[in-house]
Structure formats: C-alpha cells, structure tokens
Amino acid sequence: MAGKRFDVAGLMQSKVTWAVIAEALILLVCFVIRPDFFSISYQPSTGMLYGSLIDIVNRSAEITIISMGMTLVIALGGTDLSVGALVAVAGAIALKFLRWDVLTYTTPGDYTVYPYILVIAVPLVVCALMGLFNGFLVAKGGIQPIIATLILMVCGRGVAQILTDGKQFTTGYSPFRVIGQGSFMYLPMPIIITVIVVVAVALFTRKTAFGAFVESVGVNPSASRLSGIKAGNVILLVFMITGLLSGIAGLIYSSRIMSNDSNNAGLNFEMDAILAVVIGGTNMAGGKFSLAGTVIGSLIIRTIVTFVYYFGIVAEATMAFKALIIAVVIVLQSEPVRKYFARRAAMKGGAGA
Amino acid sequence: MTGKNILEMRGITIEFPGVKALDGVDFSLREGEIHSLLGENGAGKSTLIKCINGVNRKDSGTILLDGREINPSGPYEAMTLGISTVFQEVNLCPNLSVAENIFVGRQPMKHGRINWSEINRRAEELMSRFHLDIDVARPLSYYSTAVQQMTAIARAVDVQAKILILDEPTSSLDENEVQLLFSVMRQLRDSGMGIIFITHFLDQIYAVSDRMTILRNGHLVGTYNINELGKVELVTKMVGKDMDVIFSLKRANVPEDSPVMLKAENIGDGSRIDDMSLTLRKGELVGFAGLLGSGRTETAEMLFGATRAVHGEIFVDGEKVSIRTPFDAIQAEEAFCPEDRKRDGIIGDLSIRENIMLAVQSRKGFMHPMTRQEQTELADKYIALLGIATPDCEKKAGELSGGNQQKVILARWMATSPKVLILDEPTRGIDIGAKAEIQRLMLEMCGEGVSVIFISSELDEIIRCSNRIIIMRDRAKVAEVDGASCTQQDILRIIAEGAA
Numbered sequence: 001m002a003g004k005r006f007d008v009a010g011l012m013q014s015k016v017t018w019a020v021i022a023e024a025l026i027l028l029v030c031f032v033i034r035p036d037f038f039s040i041s042y043q044p045s046t047g048m049l050y051g052s053l054i055d056i057v058n059r060s061a062e063i064t065i066i067s068m069g070m071t072l073v074i075a076l077g078g079t080d081l082s083v084g085a086l087v088a089v090a091g092a093i094a095l096k097f098l099r100w101d102v103l104t105y106t107t108p109g110d111y112t113v114y115p116y117i118l119v120i121a122v123p124l125v126v127c128a129l130m131g132l133f134n135g136f137l138v139a140k141g142g143i144q145p146i147i148a149t150l151i152l153m154v155c156g157r158g159v160a161q162i163l164t165d166g167k168q169f170t171t172g173y174s175p176f177r178v179i180g181q182g183s184f185m186y187l188p189m190p191i192i193i194t195v196i197v198v199v200a201v202a203l204f205t206r207k208t209a210f211g212a213f214v215e216s217v218g219v220n221p222s223a224s225r226l227s228g229i230k231a232g233n234v235i236l237l238v239f240m241i242t243g244l245l246s247g248i249a250g251l252i253y254s255s256r257i258m259s260n261d262s263n264n265a266g267l268n269f270e271m272d273a274i275l276a277v278v279i280g281g282t283n284m285a286g287g288k289f290s291l292a293g294t295v296i297g298s299l300i301i302r303t304i305v306t307f308v309y310y311f312g313i314v315a316e317a318t319m320a321f322k323a324l325i326i327a328v329v330i331v332l333q334s335e336p337v338r339k340y341f342a343r344r345a346a347m348k349g350g351a352g353a
Numbered sequence: 354m355t356g357k358n359i360l361e362m363r364g365i366t367i368e369f370p371g372v373k374a375l376d377g378v379d380f381s382l383r384e385g386e387i388h389s390l391l392g393e394n395g396a397g398k399s400t401l402i403k404c405i406n407g408v409n410r411k412d413s414g415t416i417l418l419d420g421r422e423i424n425p426s427g428p429y430e431a432m433t434l435g436i437s438t439v440f441q442e443v444n445l446c447p448n449l450s451v452a453e454n455i456f457v458g459r460q461p462m463k464h465g466r467i468n469w470s471e472i473n474r475r476a477e478e479l480m481s482r483f484h485l486d487i488d489v490a491r492p493l494s495y496y497s498t499a500v501q502q503m504t505a506i507a508r509a510v511d512v513q514a515k516i517l518i519l520d521e522p523t524s525s526l527d528e529n530e531v532q533l534l535f536s537v538m539r540q541l542r543d544s545g546m547g548i549i550f551i552t553h554f555l556d557q558i559y560a561v562s563d564r565m566t567i568l569r570n571g572h573l574v575g576t577y578n579i580n581e582l583g584k585v586e587l588v589t590k591m592v593g594k595d596m597d598v599i600f601s602l603k604r605a606n607v608p609e610d611s612p613v614m615l616k617a618e619n620i621g622d623g624s625r626i627d628d629m630s631l632t633l634r635k636g637e638l639v640g641f642a643g644l645l646g647s648g649r650t651e652t653a654e655m656l657f658g659a660t661r662a663v664h665g666e667i668f669v670d671g672e673k674v675s676i677r678t679p680f681d682a683i684q685a686e687e688a689f690c691p692e693d694r695k696r697d698g699i700i701g702d703l704s705i706r707e708n709i710m711l712a713v714q715s716r717k718g719f720m721h722p723m724t725r726q727e728q729t730e731l732a733d734k735y736i737a738l739l740g741i742a743t744p745d746c747e748k749k750a751g752e753l754s755g756g757n758q759q760k761v762i763l764a765r766w767m768a769t770s771p772k773v774l775i776l777d778e779p780t781r782g783i784d785i786g787a788k789a790e791i792q793r794l795m796l797e798m799c800g801e802g803v804s805v806i807f808i809s810s811e812l813d814e815i816i817r818c819s820n821r822i823i824i825m826r827d828r829a830k831v832a833e834v835d836g837a838s839c840t841q842q843d844i845l846r847i848i849a850e851g852a853a
Contacts (some may be wrong), residue, residue, distance in 0.1 A: 121702040209719040212707055221703040226659055226697050227765065228683040228715035 013342045015281030015333045016293040022279075023300050023327040030307055037310070048183040052306060054191075059191035062087065062249035062266070064295055067273040067280075068201040069131075069242030071294045074277050076218045076229035076238055077286025078138065078145025083246040083273055085156025086130055087266025090250025092160035095169040095260035097122060098176060108170045116175055124247040130156070131243015135236035153270065159261035170259040180255030190252050197245065201314035204290050211289070214238060218286030272301055279329055300329060356384030359547050360405070365414035367400055372377055374400040374491075377414070378573045380566055382516060382547040387538055389550045389558045392568035393591055393784040395754030397833065398551055401568070402518050405436045405549075406431040418515075437509035438518040445505055447494035452476035454493050455508045479507045483537045499530030503537065503588030510541060517541065518549045523557060528701060535561045542814055553784060555584055569593050570742075592786035602792055604836060605799035607637045607820055613671070615773045616803040617656060622694045626828050629665070632775065633804045640819030640836065641808040642844050648828035649808045650692050653775045656806070657689040658682040670772055683716050688766035692777040692808070694755070698762045701751025705743060706732040708750045709764045716769060735764035739772055739794065756787025763794060775806045780814060812841045824848060 030037040030052070040051035040264050048054075058306045066083045097114040099105060105113055112119060130152055137148035144301040205211030216224045217231045225231050246266075253265050278284060279300055280293030304325045308318045331337060367375040375397045382388050403409040405416065407425030416423050418434060425431040442808060445454045452473045453460075461471045476489040482516045483503050493501055502522055509517055519538075523531050523714040538561055542548055550562055559563060559579060567574040567590050574590050582590070588692070615633040633639055641649040654660045656667065660674040667674055674685040682689065691697035700708055718725070723731070732746035739760040743753065750761050754827045759779055766774060774852050776795065779789040796818060801807055809815050815822060819836035823846045833846045 138684075150807065207722065209714045209717075209722040212497075212703075212711075212717050216700050216703060216707070216711060220700045222697045223691075223700050224693055224711075226657075226679050226689060227711045228680045229711070230678070230680055 008155040011345075013338055015338070016290055016296065017281050018333045018338065019281060019293055019296045019300065019329070020084050022332055023296055023303060025324065026300065026303050026307060030303075030310070033311060042186070046183065048188060051187045052310065054188065055308050056302045057191050057194075058188040059306070061194045061299045062072045062253055062275055063269060063272045063301060064194050064298040065197045065245050066242070066269055067276040067294050067298050068197055068291060069238070069245040069292055070273040071277045071280070071282055072201075072214055073145065074236045074282050074284060075214050075286055075289035076145075076235060078149075079270075079274060079284075080131075080134060080149045080239065080242050081270045082130070082134060082152035083145060083150040083242065083249075084155055084266035084269035085127055085153050086127045086243055086246035087159070087269055088157050088160040089130065089163075090127050090247040091162045091254030091260040091265045092262055093123040093126055094119050094176070094251055094254055095171060096148070096163055098171045098173055099169045102167065102169065107170050109272075110172045110174050112129075112171075112173045112176070116173075119173075119176065120251065121314075123251060124244055126251065128240050128244040128245030131240040131246070132236060134243065135239030138239065139232040139235035157262050158259070160265075164260055164262065166262075168259060168261060172258065176255055177258060178255075180252045180257075180270070191257075193248065193252065197248065198291065199297060201241070201245075205291070210234075210237075215287055215289065218289075225257065228309060232348045241349055272298075275326065276301055279326075279333070281333070301326075356386065358382065359419055361417040362401075363415050363417075365404060365416070366412050366690075367409055370410050373570075373571050374409075375404070375411075375615040376571045377847055378486070378568065379416070380573070381576070384547055384548060386563040387542050387548045387550055387561055389552070389562040389565040389725050390568070390581050391551075391558065391565055391587070391591055392574075393754075394787045395570075395757060396591075398568055399520065399573040400571075402438065402520060402549060405459040405516075406436055407517065430515075435513060435515035436518070437514040437516070438520065439502070439505045439509050439522060440520050445493055445501060445508070447501075448492055449481070450490050451487065451493055451496070451500075452489040453853075454504050455479065455489075455511060476507070476512075478715070479511055480504075483507065484533070488717075497530070498666065498766065499526050499533060500524065500540050502534065502537075506534075506537065509719050510546070516547045516549070520551045521549075521553070523552055523554060524779060531557065532770070537771075555785075556589065558587075559584070559596060562847045568735040569646035574605065576830070579851040582620050587783055589783070593787075598744075602789075602796055602817060604818055604820060605636055605638050607634055607799075611635045611637065614669065615806075616668040618666045619664040620652075620655055620667065622651065622655055623663040624713050626655065629655075629830060631823060633806065635746045635772075635804055636799050636802045637820045638660070638805045638807055638818055638836075641806065641825060642815050643825035644810075644814060644850060646828075647825040647848075649825050650777055652825070653689065653777050653806065654809060656682070657775055657818065659691070666757055675681050680715065683769065686769070687768055688712070688773070689770035689773065689775045690759075690762050690766060690777060690779050692781070694758055694762065694782075699750050699758045702749060704747045704794070705736065705741065705750050705753070705761055705798055709735055709768060711748075712765045712769050731763075731768055735768060737766075739764055740762070740790065754783075754793075756783035758789065759783055759791060763791065766797070767794075771803060773804050773806070778810065779807075780809060780811070786812070810842055816841060816844070825840065 037052050040049050040054060043050050070080060097119045098112045100113050104306050134149050136141045136153060178189060180190060184192045213229050213234050216229060217234050220229050250266065251264035254260055277294050279297035280290055281291065282289040305321050308321055313321055354559055358381045362380040365378045378401060380401065392398050400409055403690060404411050407427045407430055407532055412528060423434055425434060441657055449457065455476050456472050460467045462468060473489055480487060480489060485500065485503055487496065487500060489658060493504060522534060526534060538548055562579055564576060564578055565577040609770050611634040613632050614635045617629060617631050619628050621628055629652050643649050655662045658678050658681050667676055669685045676682045678687060706728050709732045710723055710783060714723055736746055738745060741757050741760045753761065779791050792814060795807060807818060816836060816839065822834050822836050822839065822844065823830055824832045824834065824844060826848055834843065
C-alpha cells in the first residue's frame with residue numbers, strides 16, 4: 001500500500017507525466033470540437049493511412065529527430081543553435097547533387113545528375129562534420145555552446161546559399177521523393193525514419209553507458225573527468241550526433257518540398273527542438289535526460305500547430321495561440337504546481353490506506 | 354543565566370521522501386544563553402534550524418516563541434518575528450560596502466533618498482560594539498572572512514533579533530578571529546539574546562556555550578549543561594558507539610620485503626612543482642603533511658594525471674606508465690579522491706548507484722556497459738560495506754550528508770580495486786564518527802595490500818595512520834619521517850623551519 005502511494009506522488013513529481021497530461025488534454029479538446037479528429041482512413045491510391053493523428057506524427061518528424069540530439073546537448077548543459085541552419089545546408093547539398101549542373105540539365109525531372117548515394121551520404125557527412133566543428137569549439141576551445149553554435153547558425157545559411165549560387169533548385173527524382181513523401185507499412189516514410197532514429201539513439205544512450213556519461217558530464221564535468229570519463233570526447237560525439245540528425249531532418253524537409261530553400265528550410269527549428277526537450281522534462285542546466293519526454297514534447301508542439309490549422313484560427317493569431325498553450329504547459333510543469341499535486345496525491349493515498 | 358525560555362519546540366517531526374529527518378524532537382532556548390546544537394552529519398541539526406527559520410515545513414509538532422505558537426513560512430517572516438540566521442556560507446554582496454550590506458533592503462530614508470551618513474554612522478556604531486574599528490564605507494571584499502562573518506552577524510542582530518542562529522560560523526576563521534567572534538557572541542548573550550551555535554569543533558563548544566543539545570539520526574539524545582558532560586561522553590553520545598573502539602586504530606603493518614608499488618622520479622608540472630620524488634610500497638600508508646599550498650595537492654594531482662607532469666617518470670608496480678589524463682591513471686590502477694568533494698568529487702544530481710559505478714564503467718569504456726543489476730549489486734555491496742546512510746541506492750548523491758558523500762566517492766574507487774589510492778583531505782568537513790570510519794577503511798585497505806597516500810591538514814590523524822610521513826613546504830619535499838616514532842612537535846618544527 002505504502003509503495004503504491006509513493007508511486008502516485010512520484011509520478012505527479014515527474015515532468016514527463018505532465019507532458020503526457022498536457023498532450024492528452026489538447027487532444028481531448030480537439031476531440032470535443034471535432035469528433036472526427038481521431039478518424040484514420042486508408043487511402044488505397046497511395047497505400048498510406050490518413051488522419052490528423054498520422055499527420056501530427058508525420059509533420060513532427062524533423063523536430064523529433066533533431067531534438068533527439070538536442071536532448072543530449074542539453075543534458076550536457078549546452079544548447080545547439082545551429083541545427084536549423086544545418087537543415088538548410090543538408091537540403092542545399094542534396095539538391096546540388098541532384099541538379100548539378102543546372103545549365104546543362106535545364107528542366108527538373110525524374111533524374112539525378114550524381115549517383116543517388118552521394119545525394120544522401122554527402123549532406124549527412126557534411127552535417128556530421130559541422131556538428132563535430134561545434135563540438136570541437138566547445139570541447140577543445142572551451143567556448144560556451146550557445147556561442148560556439150551561433151557561428152554555424154549565422155553562417156550555415158550563407159554556406160547553403162554559396163553552395164547553390166543563391167538559386168533554388170527543384171527536382172522530380174522519385175527515389176528522393178520517397179524520403180519525405182513515400183510510405184512503408186501503410187505509414188508515411190518520415191514516421192518510419194523517426195522511429196528508427198529514436199530507437200537508435202535510445203539504444204545507443206541507454207544500452208551502453210554513453211547516456212550515463214553524458215549525464216555525469218552535464219552535472220559535474222570536473223568530477224567526471226577525475227573519474228576517468230573523457231569528457232571532451234563525449235562532447236565531440238554528442239555534437240556530431242546532433243549535426244548528423246539535423247542532416248537527416250534536412251533530407252526529409254527538402255524531400256517534402258522537392259527543393260532546397262536556404263532561407264526558410266529549418267527556420268526556428270532550434271527553438272522548437274529546445275522547447276521539445278524542455279517540455280519533455282530535461283533540465284536546461286544539464287543532467288538527467290528523457291528521450292521519451294522529448295518525443296512527447298515534440299508531439300505537443302506539432303499538435304498545437306495542427307490544432308491551429310485545423311480549426312481555422314486566423315493565421316495572424318497562430319503564433320500567439322501557440323505561445324499561449326506552451327505557456328500553460330510550462331506552468332503545469334513548474335515546480336510549485338507539480339509539488340502541489342504530488343502532495344495532494346500523497347495525502348489522498350494516505351487517506352485511502 | 355537561567356532566563357525564561359524564549360523558544361520552545363515540542364515533538365518536531367519532519368519527513369523527507371523515504372527518511373524521517375527529525376522524529377519527535379524537543380528543543381528549548383533560554384533568554385541569554387549560548388546553546389550548542391550537536392550531532393553528526395545527517396543527524397538533523399540543519400533540518401532543525403531550517404524548521405525554526407521557516408525554510409523547512411514541519412510535519413508535526415509545535416514551535417512556541419515567547420509562549421505564542423509560530424509557523425514561519427520562510428526566513429523573512431522568521432526575521433520579522435525576531436529569528437535571524439547566519440548561514441555557513443556568508444551570503445552577502447562582496448561588491449557593496451560593509452554598511453550597505455548591513456542595511457540593504459531597509460536603508461534609512463531622508464526626503465525620499467537614502468540617508469548615507471545615517472547608514473554609515475549606524476554601521477560604525479554596530480561594528481564598534483563588536484570591537485571592530487573599520488571603515489564601513491569600504492567594499493566588503495576588502496576585508497577578511499572574519500569581518501565578513503561579523504558583518505553578517507551585525508546585519509542579523511540589527512533587525513532586533515531575539516534569537517540568533519549561527520550555522521558553522523567558525524569553519525573558515527583562524528584562532529584570533531574565532532576569539533573575536535566569541536567575544537561578540539558573549540556580548541550578545543549578556544544583552545539577553547538566545548544564540549543557537551552549530552560547529553564541528555568540540556573545543557569551541559566548551560569554550561563558549563552554556564548548554565548543549567545532542568541529536569543523533571533525527572532523534573533527540575538529550576540536553577545538557579556544559580559542565581555536565583565531558584568530551585569523551587559527548588562524542589560517545591553523538592556517535593552512539595564507544596569511542597575507545599574507534600580510536601584503537603592500528604597503523605598498517607608493512608613487511609620489510611614489501612615491493613615498491615608506486616615510484617615517482619623527479620616529476621614536475623613545469624610551474625608549481627619541480628623535481629618531486631617518492632616511493633610507496635605495497636600496503637603502505639604514506640601521509641603528506643604541510644600547510645595549505647605547500648604542494649601536497651599539486652603532487653597528488655600529478656600522480657593521477659589531473660594535471661600533467663611535464664617531466665619525470667612514474668612507475669606503478671614496477672612498470673613505467675605514461676599518465677597524461679585521469680583515464681590513464683585509472684588504467685594504471687590508481688584511484689584519487691580529490692580535495693574539493695563538491696566541485697571535483699560527487700556528481701550531485703546522479704544517484705548513489707551511478708556515482709559508485711562511474712569509475713569502474715569509465716575504465717571499461719562506454720561500449721561495455723554494466724547492466725542495471727550489476728550496478729545495483731555493486732552499489733548495494735558498498736552501501737552495506739561502508740555503512741552509507743541511505744534508504745536505497747537510487748537516492749541522489751547530492752542529498753547525502755558530507756560524510757556519506759565522502760563514503761560514496763571512496764566506494765567509487767574501492768570498486769575499481771586500485772593498487773594505489775590517493776586521498777586528498779578525505780576527512781575534511783565531516784563529523785568525528787565518519788572521520789574515524791574513513792580512517793578505519795583506509796587502514797583496512799592497506800591491510801589488503803593497497804598502497805595509500807593520505808593528505809590531511811590534521812596532524813594527529815596523519816600521525817595516527819601513517820607508516821611514513823612526507824613533509825612538504827614551499828612546493829617541495831623537505832623531509833620524510835617515520836610515522837611510528839615522530840610527534841606533532843617534530844612535524845610542526847620541520848614545517849616551520851624547513852629542515853629535518
């Protein structure tokens with residue numbers, strides 16, 4: 001009895017619980033207003049399932065993937081502002097390989113100029129190296145992560161512009177279309193990629209001791225070093241992973257629009273990713289992290305956006321409305337509120353026993 | 354001196370998740386007395402004073418101030434009721450003047466502006482009551498820790514306090530400064546104030562207090578007049594064990610032919626230490642004596658790779674090793690408990706389990722993880738072995754008391770079964786029971802063949818435990834003496850004069 005009572009109080013203390021509750025509440029409101037919000041139908045022409053829920057998960061793919069890396073960066077006590085710019089870089093490189101040289105291949109069509117493997121691999125490698133550059137500045141240069149990653153945030157889009165001579169390419173290459181618009185097992189491909197990424201990051205951090213090392217360095221870098229953890233290598237690896245994941249998100253994004261857009265691709269993704277991590281219960285000061293929480297955080301952000309579109313709230317009010325809901329979620333998760341409910345749960349459990 | 358009770362606490366119980374921090378404790382404070390609050394780390398002293406000044410909420414019990422029940426919701430409300438607290442770490446603003454620090458938040462006003470001359474005059478008056486003749490307009494950081502402490506006390510008493518709580522005010526003061534503080538305390542007592550005094554130094558308790566209350570594991574042991582209880586009885590009551598047993602420690606027995614386990618030849622870090630050599634035999638305990646800054650810590654850090662030795666050679670178990678980082682040192686089966694437990698040792702937000710498994714895991718590398726069950730077994734084994742006071746191994750290490758944190762760090766290194774264990778001030782800031790226990794563990798490990806380097810500022814524990822003592826001064830080794838035959842006077846003389 002005592003054990004059970006303690007569990008309820010403990011759950012109420014957890015930020016992840018509150019993220020789940022918030023998501024459930026938002027979905028409930030959707031359901032009340034539009035009962036068909038939850039309907040999912042099969043579209044034989046595309047071989048995919050359709051519905052608002054599928055759409056939410058599908059559209060949250062880029063942020064979910066990026067925020068897996070962001071979770072680790074924040075657990076180290078840092079932030080990575082460059083992820084949005086890296087999304088643009090990945091798209092620019094992919095499109096460059098698909099259409100290079102545009103003067104020869106004047107009209108977009110179902111072809112690629114360079115081998116498809118380069119279209120996929122080069123953007124990922126470049127983004128990973130850019131992440132490594134961030135990590136190098138932080139680990140070896142001792143520069144604060146927010147400043148170190150500001151460099152690529154600012155110049156990343158410039159690099160993307162230079163790579164594409166400031167042009168916006170479009171393509172019709174169908175294997176490339178599969179990444180963002182294809183399907184597998186009735187589900188949109190971005191969902192499949194997201195699941196693979198989330199599982200891979202979760203296995204890598206929790207089935208090895210890497211997650212524990214990240215948390216340890218995030219809480220106390222000096223003590224971690226003296227315990228034999230190579231803190232510098234941990235930092236390098238985390239930033240590299242984040243860069244790589246930004247590259248994957250960049251490929252999905254540019255495949256959705258079948259184009260590159262150096263100005264708008266991945267715009268404000270860094271903020272949404274940070275928000276997803278924070279809503280998911282990972283402390284900005286570093287330390288314990290929750291990948292599951294981050295996934296829910298990312299879903300909450302996308303649910304709000306879908307909600308806004310779905311119910312025809314005027315476009316001008318979208319941002320304000322999003323901010324309002326996020327404010328409510330953050331307050332629900334704040335220390336006093338969680339403590340209040342935890343105490344109530346403990347008292348209730350006590351009375352029951 | 355037998356004034357009426359100004360503060361009475363009855364049946365105070367405070368529960369934290371999983372632990373009863375205080376269990377039905379009674380406490381009373383009289384007008385015009387200095388009342389020491391004693392107990393080991395984790396006994397509940399801090400919890401009790403935090404209950405008086407409203408930081409912690411009590412679960413049951415009553416607090417009466419002058420016969421009226423009070424229930425302060427925080428330090429500010431407590432202060433308006435006349436309860437002032439000076440915490441262990443001085444929390445003042447070093448860049449403001451002494452006078453500003455005393456009056457910040459309640460500056461006397463004149464025509465809608467701050468009346469500076471009034472502030473400075475009153476601050477001077479207050480400080481001169483403490484026999485401190487200083488320029489109160491200078492920034493606080495200009496003055497010594499003692500003056501800063503006095504400023505904190507002046508601030509506390511100027512708000513018409515009836516009760517003054519001093520939590521470890523003496524831990525960073527030298528002897529003269531302590532005397533100054535005591536005279537101020539006596540003066541305040543004679544003016545009718547009730548003072549609650551917390552310290553780890555037994556001598557100071559006898560020097561200044563009138564009564565004492567002893568807590569152990571959240572329970573009240575008793576309240577005594579100062580002349581009622583001798584030191585040995587006092588410690589026995591605090592620890593709950595017979596001290597004779599604890600102090601019957603025997604230094605390690607090292608056979609003549611015991612092999613050399615650690616050898617350093619002419620190591621130096623290029624700036625602070627130059628040309629340091631030492632040997633350490635299997636199962637031997639070598640103490641490092643010397644003043645703060647004499648090079649003890651720097652040497653230890655070099656031996657462990659925390660700072661890099663730019664020249665010289667290190668041999669472990671007969672093999673030459675290259676130690677550039679702590680990771681290398683761990684591979685060479687060394688272990689190191691650093692001096693600053695909070696900054697370099699404990700990883701506060703992680704659980705005890707994670708703190709203990711860390712060094713073992715980092716030696717294996719992250720690709721060879723220990724399973725959760727292995728980690729729990731390892732942690733539980735050392736929790737039992739070292740007597741770490743915790744409900745389970747999932748408690749955050751940062752929530753433990755100082756002595757228990759030290760044990761967690763010790764466990765982290767014992768788990769790696771090192772050949773060489775370097776302990777830098779492992780007993781600083783922890784209570785006498787935990788101190789004795791750490792010394793016992795140290796000696797037990799020597800008995801099992803571990804070679805130990807023991808750095809401490811307390812000469813008596815160095816002499817009690819060491820086979821050999823290396824005396825350092827001005828960043829160099831000045832002498833090596835036999836632990837069994839030397840006295841404190843010998844060592845002090847060498848430290849002072851610099852020659853053997």
